[in-house]
Amino acid sequence: MSLSHRPGELVGWERFAAPSEFSESPLAQAFRQPVLLGLFLPIQAGGWSASTYPRTTDWRFDYNRDLVLKAEQLGFDLVFALSQWLPKGGYGGVFDGHALDSFMTTAALTAVTQRIVLISTIHVLYGPMHPLHLAKYAATLDHISGGRWGINVVTGHRAVEHEMFGSHRIEHDRRYELAAEFLEVVQRLWADNENWSFKGESPWKLDGAYVTPKPRFGRPVLVNATGSDAGISFAARYSDVVFITSPTGSSFDSAIASLPVHAARVKEAARDVGREVRTLLNPMVISRETEKETWDYHDAIVAHIDRDPEASFNRFDSDAHAWRGRVGRDAPKRRAIGGNIEVIGTPEQVVEQFVQLKRAGIDGLQLSFYDFQPDLEFFGDRILPLMKQAGLRF
Numbered sequence: 001m002s003l004s005h006r007p008g009e010l011v012g013w014e015r016f017a018a019p020s021e022f023s024e025s026p027l028a029q030a031f032r033q034p035v036l037l038g039l040f041l042p043i044q045a046g047g048w049s050a051s052t053y054p055r056t057t058d059w060r061f062d063y064n065r066d067l068v069l070k071a072e073q074l075g076f077d078l079v080f081a082l083s084q085w086l087p088k089g090g091y092g093g094v095f096d097g098h099a100l101d102s103f104m105t106t107a108a109l110t111a112v113t114q115r116i117v118l119i120s121t122i123h124v125l126y127g128p129m130h131p132l133h134l135a136k137y138a139a140t141l142d143h144i145s146g147g148r149w150g151i152n153v154v155t156g157h158r159a160v161e162h163e164m165f166g167s168h169r170i171e172h173d174r175r176y177e178l179a180a181e182f183l184e185v186v187q188r189l190w191a192d193n194e195n196w197s198f199k200g201e202s203p204w205k206l207d208g209a210y211v212t213p214k215p216r217f218g219r220p221v222l223v224n225a226t227g228s229d230a231g232i233s234f235a236a237r238y239s240d241v242v243f244i245t246s247p248t249g250s251s252f253d254s255a256i257a258s259l260p261v262h263a264a265r266v267k268e269a270a271r272d273v274g275r276e277v278r279t280l281l282n283p284m285v286i287s288r289e290t291e292k293e294t295w296d297y298h299d300a301i302v303a304h305i306d307r308d309p310e311a312s313f314n315r316f317d318s319d320a321h322a323w324r325g326r327v328g329r330d331a332p333k334r335r336a337i338g339g340n341i342e343v344i345g346t347p348e349q350v351v352e353q354f355v356q357l358k359r360a361g362i363d364g365l366q367l368s369f370y371d372f373q374p375d376l377e378f379f380g381d382r383i384l385p386l387m388k389q390a391g392l393r394f
């Protein structure tokens with residue numbers, strides 16, 4: 001049988017089975033935890049912090065592989081890496097542009113890990129990439145990892161990245177329409193047991209296309225990050241997990257006030273189309289044994305803010321809605337700390353803030369640190385046991 005689609009029409013939405021619907025899938029197992037726990041790998045120079053205060057954090061593969069193995073040993077559920085395509089010099093200063101490719105890095109990690117779920121951030125509209133390519137690559141990684149791999153779907157909010165691919169940035173909401181069509185095609189290739197043909201309005205055409213092996217648990221894990229209406233509707237239809245950001249900036253107190261309504265809205269959008277999504281937030285955790293040590297560490301990071309005039313995530317034009325909350329007097333300091341929300345304090349204070357985030361409707365914490373290797377070690381020794389005591393982790 002060959003199914004085809006009328007030209008000039010976007011594919012309609014179809015609900016495909018999610019990995020969480022298979023009780024033995026790694027995602028379903030992770031979802032049994034009271035709070036999902038992830039690590040945001042620093043595969044790009046500077047990680048998330050525009051500070052020159054000395055640290056081990058390194059974009060190289062061996063450093064990141066060791067972090068993943070440590071996270072897996074500690075029982076983390078997920079690791080993510082970001083994807084960026086930047087011209088020479090990157091964002092400047094510590095963000096000098098050195099970055100491993102997210103897809104290739106997490107693909108390589110499937111072979112050296114056993115249990116943790118690995119998420120690749122992939123720009124699906126650059127090139128453009130053909131859905132048959134991604135369907136086949138994904139089926140391969142699903143097979144190698146035993147269903148432990150997934151995609152963080154990104155559409156490209158920076159004009160410069162589209163230009164690097166010889167194109168122009170596509171209008172914000174239109175990007176989500178095209179990404180939706182891309183995912184409809186990819187999901188059909190993962191699900192269909194017959195050859196499939198397709199001709200749509202988009203650049204993608206298929207004639208008798210087929211993919212095997214099929215993903216083990218319906219499809220790989222799907223994630224996206226958004227704060228816009230179009231992005232939230234997209235997440236409702238396709239994602240298992242949605243990265244949300246604080247609509248009111250990264251300081252804990254302002255974020256905790258706005259997150260409950262925002263998180264509830266994202267989950268409701270999914271329920272409206274008969275699905276369920278989990279919300280994920282990415283805090284930067286700064287913690288030491290005592291309050292004094294913690295704030296000394298924080299102040300040292302801030303005191304070493306990168307003075308390179310171009311060292312800024314704002315160097316390139318972005319139309320992302322999700323970060324519009326972070327402006328104002330404190331912006332340079334926030335740039336030194338990084339992260340979508342700051343969780344600063346002793347281990348007890350950090351866990352208290354995590355408890356508040358859970359109450360605010362946050363289902364998962366995707367952690368980043370300033371100095372990844374020792375800070376992850378400290379997290380495992382001092383914070384994780386308290387998370388267990390507080391009922392946030394088994």
Ligand SMILES: Cc1cc2nc3c(=O)[nH]c(=O)nc-3n(C[C@H](O)[C@H](O)[C@H](O)COP(=O)(O)O)c2cc1C
Binds near residue numbers: 227244245282
């Ligand atoms: C935690 C987080 C991680 C992200 N990682 C990437 C990334 O690696 N590459 C990228 O191009 N965009 C990344 N984004 C940007 C999103 O893809 C998206 O463009 C942004 O959230 C704006 O979406 P919106 O305009 O729908 O709110 C990330 C966003 C968040 C919140």
